[in-house]
Amino acid sequence: MTLKKFFQVYSGVAILAGAALFAVVRVAYNQITFEAPDVTTIRICHWQLESGFREALQDLIDAYEKEYLERHGEKVRVLQLPVSERGYGQFVNTGLVGGIAPDIIERGFSRVVNDPSYLTRYFLPFGPYIESPNPYNVGTPLEGIPWRQTFSDGLISAYDRELLDYYMIPFSMFTERIYYNKDLYREATGRDDSPTSFLDFINVCNTIRDYAARQQRSLVPLAGSKYQAGVFQRKYTNTFLTDIIRLSDANLDGKCSLFESYQAYRNGVWSFESPALLASWQCTTDIAANFQQGWMAALRDDAVFMFVQGRALMFASGSWDASSLLAQVGDAFEVGVFNFPAPSDHPEYGKFARAMPSEAATGGGIPWGLNRATKHADLCIDFLRFCTTRDHNAQFTSHINWLPIVQGVTLSETLKPFKPRIEGIAGHFDYEISSELRLRAEGGRWQLFSGRMTPLDYAASLAEIYDRTAMEGFRTELEKNRRNMRNMDRIVAGRLLALAAPEASDIAAVERSVMQLLYANQAKTHDLAMDTHFLQTVTQ
Amino acid sequence: MHRAVTVHIVVGLAALATQAMAAEDIAAIFDDIAHLDMRRASLTAARAVKAHPKGSPEWTTATLCLAxxxxxxxxDIKRDKEKAAALYDELIASQVPPPALPLAMIMRGRLADQIDYAGDTLDTATAVGLYERVMQDWPDTFFADVAIYHLTEVELSSMDAEATRVALDRLRAWLARRPNxxxxxxxxxLIGTSSFRPPLEDYAGAIEAFEKAIAIGLPEQIPLDAIYWRMGGIAEKSGTNDKAIQFYRKIITEVARSSFGFEAQLRIRALGGDPPELIDPFAETVEARP
Incomplete structure (x- = not known):
């Protein structure tokens, strides 16, 4: 039999045998890696595929496994399972429902990990663990302090106000800033310090455009995409509307809800042609004028590439991008970071905008939840405690250039510009009351920011839809609120019923939790009554 | 003969198994309801109701859980809510002992004073009657404290000035009798939240109520800065600017990491005061709070 003949006859069988062998090896490898029967294994899943995160987490895992072996004389294994954002929700949902989800789960991308009715069913609360000190803090300045209070936010962002317990342990926190190419900046402007005010920022943009024209370089001041425009819009909208918020805020909670804004609109407190609203749109449009041509068609990653390739001087994004950005830039140029400047020095915008949004209440990020079905809850807690000592949180966050969440961790020079801004406004103005208005506002926004529509035209298009659909939108949103309130009552009922349980529970704790839940509902209940009354009055 | 004995044994074993299972399941039902798994709880509770003689403590507990x-x-569908109402009514009519009876009355009141499904209507008269009975029959209990809270909410929803005043006066009287x-x-x-807005616009009464709530002690997790911000706004509306400044100062000095801190400074300056410096909770030298 010739070789050719042999291949013709047996190649199929050979491929089949090879594939079978590969599968056997793969299964055996996975069995040894994931199901090692002699080693206690916990699994931790996340969607953080940014450069450096997996390595930083693996460093913590390696250190923990070593420390655990030294302390207890037993081996443990912590396996991290990185999953892409695209499939993360499905991975977690099916895992939780099927009882095979990892022990520690980064919460996100799924209703199951956020909706209270699922959260309580699938996740363990951290309440029983966080009031005792973290044993890994012995010998440090945080020794003896309850674990909760060692976090710089006191874990308040981990507290679920509907379930009255703590449902996550964070590893970091995030802010948004403007990154810039320091070398190019120096070359084009002849200065080292970052823009110090809004007008200075606009001047820098103009200087860069002139510089690019003189040098005949393909260079723009800001790398743009819809994502980036959204970042600037978030920063430069509510800051203009503090007076309108104050005048419309009937329940004095510092915010202006859809219902309050509609009632204020009818009372003539604001209109779509209010100078403050027009100025807020014009401000973002002014900034977006410094994006590259055709930015509306660009994706977020296109903007990243423009910046990394030195074709844009600046790039706006969150601190979560710092590590990836620095890794991609490498030694090509030095990256600087500065905060969004308040437009208080602008002759027109300064009439309305006094400060940027406050970041004082910035909550924890990378929210780890504990799977209720885990067989190793204590080990998972032990691992999370190990990771959130001052030293380990510093090690983890410095590895990926993220802000630490544990108190007293010194910020590196790279991280200092990301420190949350405490001098800022707190209010929020919401007017997108109907689906049609939301669609129009979203669609028209890009035309507005790209200069294809003036703020007055944008205002006119929104006003027409608002006048036509706001009442129906008000009714629909009111019904949504009523359903939310009804859902809260399920939780109250569950707590109240505990008073009838045959095995006596902590009666005082149950009573206190009922009181807290009713408090959480109180302002909303009263708003619902007020808004319902308003609707009845105006429709009579 | 042999067949009849076998049938008796099987039936007897099945009955015993049902009894044993039902007794164990009561704890599981409470656990499911606490974790909002109402579907599984309702199935288990229905089995438990059947497994116990009517009027027994186990039957009472299982029936309440099923309801x-x-x-x-x-x-939320009409059939379930009507069945729940019938079960509550059965417990109430049977005059089961507390805590099942006052709980059934409160829950039945909630079923009546809320819209539960498409096409449902409010039945505030039934709710008011049940809440009043709980207050009357168990006046010194937590159940009555909850009942008067819901009763006040129902009456406030009318948005009628006189009804609101009467409801809040009754709640104040209740608090005078049971201050702790x-x-x-x-x-x-609740008095504070519903006093400062229409129809009453009783600013002084609202501030006094919030001050009393804070003095009694709100749970640590309730953000005080939002309450102080609201109190500052109410004080400004009532023209008592010195009080407003006091409340705004408290945001800065008492609440770490408040997003209202900077705006509190602005308000204090606008009212002619001298605001304290903001404390930076993110400063590198921050030490752990004791």
Missing amino acids: VSLHHRQP NPMAPVQWT
């Missing part, structure tokens, strides 16, 4: 789980089972009841903080904040 609550149907009341809150989703999707477990619901007192939230009862005072």
